[in-house]
Amino acid sequence: MVILIGRVSTANLAAGSVRVTFADRDDMVSGELPVLTPGGWGKGNAVPLPGERVVCAFLNHARSGGICLGTYFADDGQPSGTQDQRGVWFEDGSYVYYDRIAQKLNVKASGGVRIEGDLTVTGKVSASAFHDGGGRTG
Template sequence: MSDLKNTIRIGIVSTSDHIRRVVRVAFPDKDDLVSDELPLLKHVPTPEIGVQVLCAFLPNGISVGFCLGEIDEGES
């Protein structure tokens, strides 16, 4: 079950490259551990730094994964 828990994660974009369409994501629940560069899915807009995103990883850690897109936090 711990593998599944780390497969889908919510984090905060720490770097965003609009040209290469990759992001790095920090995970506050993991002492702000930062992922390697994560590619975006084809039709997902490049998120800005500081927004919350949903990420999917292979079960072997956070070195290989993808950014699935920004989480709509709604209006405050």
């Protein structure tokens, strides 16, 4: 087995695959590599973007027959949060994370939150109005 580090050159979200360029292999570009993802009934769609550094495993020295194991914290460091928070932080400042110390699920969406389907709330509900500067209160 061969483990290589490279940069994603193209990403195919529909197929869940990437092509990767390996600088230490004379800029060799891989064939389509499936991206490793957690399995089970709730699969994700987090395919590394072009330019992201990834780790790939190959069964031989060929450009195919491998798998992209995923990206890792390197160039831009770890996303926001602490060791007690697990979630997803987005480029626009939005996030969804669970804080195990506060025992609270935190959601912030820059463009708002949309819920489709029935909503059941057990417990207290509080809301605060805001003024958006245009004369409206939300």
